[in-house]
Structures are given as structure tokens and as C-alpha cells.
Amino acid sequence: MNEKILIVEDDFDIQSILKNYLEDAGYQLVFAADGVEGIARFNEKISLVILDIMLPKIDGFGVCEVIRSKSDVPIIILTALADEKNQLMGYAGKIDDYIPKPFSAKILLCKMEAILRRRRASDGGEELFYKNLKMDLTGHHVFCDGTEVILTQKEFELLKIMLENKGKVFTRQMLLDRIWGIDAYVEERIVDSHLKNLRKKLSGNYIKTIRGVGYRIDEEK
Numbered sequence: 001m002n003e004k005i006l007i008v009e010d011d012f013d014i015q016s017i018l019k020n021y022l023e024d025a026g027y028q029l030v031f032a033a034d035g036v037e038g039i040a041r042f043n044e045k046i047s048l049v050i051l052d053i054m055l056p057k058i059d060g061f062g063v064c065e066v067i068r069s070k071s072d073v074p075i076i077i078l079t080a081l082a083d084e085k086n087q088l089m090g091y092a093g094k095i096d097d098y099i100p101k102p103f104s105a106k107i108l109l110c111k112m113e114a115i116l117r118r119r120r121a122s123d124g125g126e127e128l129f130y131k132n133l134k135m136d137l138t139g140h141h142v143f144c145d146g147t148e149v150i151l152t153q154k155e156f157e158l159l160k161i162m163l164e165n166k167g168k169v170f171t172r173q174m175l176l177d178r179i180w181g182i183d184a185y186v187e188e189r190i191v192d193s194h195l196k197n198l199r200k201k202l203s204g205n206y207i208k209t210i211r212g213v214g215y216r217i218d219e220e221k
Helices: 012-024 035-041 060-068 084-092 105-122 153-163 172-180 189-202
Strands: 004-008 028-032 046-051 075-079 097-100 127-130 133-136 141-144 147-149 207-210 214-217
Touching: 004 012, 004 035, 012 028, 012 105, 028 035, 035 060, 046 060, 046 105, 060 075, 060 084, 075 105, 084 097, 097 105, 105 172, 127 153, 133 153, 153 172, 153 189, 153 214, 172 189, 172 214, 189 207
Parallel strands: 004 028, 004 046, 046 075, 075 097
Antiparallel strands: 127 133, 133 141, 141 147, 207 214
């Protein structure tokens, strides 16, 4: 599941930073450089909005108001305005988080994923399918040919992130950041160990090693 993120930001340097980091994390991105374009580009396929306040044509609060009039999609304000008044105005507009600039792209990603994880849980059960595999994300079950396979938490998270991003190559560092956390002090090779165990349990060649790069689950043909 490649979730689509709308980024309404007029600073092209920040657009570039977000593009490089969030695309590497597996997200599809839609950009808008002013408030009018941001409203026009929003639709029901957008999973989350990252929104600046100081925008041309219509400011971020105005964009937020329009989006909130028709959707409860998660909204994160990303802005240089760090004062209490603007933060309170943002939360009054029913945003989900407020991040002042300068910002950490890693922290932004962690906050996005926490918001989206809660969103998926509140939407009810969710399942992923791939060939003869089935993942029940709500019940935390994995089935192979109809038989349940018992995975550890990390194995489950590894399989989930790769099934949600079929066709995307993940480096060890990307998997460490997404699953172990950005502040975890663990060896990169721990990823290899968990993937080796996961492959044995699934009894199938689902996870490909891309030599010198990382790992991938191919898209179904």
C-alpha cells in the first residue's frame, strides 16, 4: 500500500528535502506551491497532508479549513511560525501535529507513520495479500497456504513494510530506521538475521536480495 501524501509548500528547497526523504520511505508525493493549488490537488486518495502556513494566495489556515470542511484526513503543519498563538490556531483547526522549522526529516517521518498507524487501526481491520500469503494486520496473524505462521514482532514488521511497498528496494539502514527506530544502536547485520529467519518460516522465495543494495519483494505480475 503506497500511501499518497500531499505537500503544500512554496519553498522548493524544502520540497526537495521532503521528496528525497519521503520517497525513499515508500510514499507517493503530490506537491503544491500555493494554497489554491493545494486545495485543487487534494482528493480522497490523499492519506495525509503536510501544510505550510505562509503560502501564496491562500494561507495554510485557509487551506486547512477547506480540507476540514470535507475530510478528516490527517494534517501536519510544517512551518517557521513556532509561536504559541499559531500553534493554538492550528490545533483549533483540527490538525494532527504542528512541527516548527527547522525540522528533522526523520522525526517528521516518525510522526507521520504514528499518525497513519493510528488512522489505519481506527478504520478497522486491514489485510495484505501476496501470492499465497495473507497478513491480518489488526489481529497480527500471517498465513501461508492457509496455515498460520508464527512471526516475531520484528519479522512481522519487516514483512509488512515490504508487502506495503512491493517493487521497492530497501537498504539495511532504511529498514533499521523504519523498524528499530532512528536512535537504535544496533548492527546493520541484525536485519539480515531477521530476514533469514523470516524466509525460513515462510518457506518461499518471496524476499529478494539485491546484491550490494538491499532487499525487495517483487510486484505480482
